[in-house]
Amino acid sequence: MQGKPPAALGSGAYVAGVAGAAALVAGFAYDAAAPLAVGGLCLGIVAGGLAVTRSQLLGRGLTSRLTGAVLLALGAWVTWTGVQSGAGARYQLTIGSVFVAVVGWAVMVRGDGALASVDGTREPRATLPRTTDGATAGDGRRQQFQRLVDVGVIVAVAYFFYRALAQSDPSSWLFGGLFLVVFLPGTRSQVRLTDSGLVTTHYVFWRVPFDQSQTPWTGLYGYEATDTRLRIAADFGPDRVYDLARIDDVDRVVAVLDDHIPRL
Structure with a gap:
């Protein structure tokens, strides 16, 4: 995807880090903070994907400043709490969550720069069918294998989340969320033909828009x-x-x- 993390993934990390850090500094138990962070990750990816593919929201300076202000406020809160209560294990985990949010924010506000050349207001002149990433539309065996991989990812994530709920295990929430992000199931692409080139939208879970890129006509022979x-x-x-x-x-x-x- 353009050789760098997409803005939607940065959005997910940002929301997950903010949610996790806020829950920890507010005194939530670990087995409550972990699912909040994982839920924030999923919601952030969906929201970031919609913002990237349906608008230019993430590319605006106001959005960057507002989300940055949230980080500054969170950092001040975490610092004050650390001064008051000391730098124990909970505080160190909170600092780690803030760091994840900062990295996610940087990817979110800068990763959208690759989309500056994509004219979101230009209507496509033609649309090609969706394909499974890494396989052509005519490669049926490759697509069937990809579907099996997707099912395996979903089963593994469901197992981790079941274990987290059944055993109140925070690490299972985190492993399930990490597994979900690394293998983002059901990734597909759809190409639209415009006057300026091919605009490719990537989808996860088969329907959720995740990232968008453009190939100019000069890049095709x-x-x-x-x-x-x-x-x-x-x-x-x-x-x-x-x-x-x-x-x-x-x-x-x-x-x-x-x-x-x-x-x-």
């Missing part, structure tokens, strides 16, 4: 259309390959491609 498939060839990275039968309006897609890149 042509396309190939046969009776069964469409291939869009890129200068760098893998080609995009689609089953022709899955494309809703093949003639429109081909017409847009003809306007910008040569047929191979």
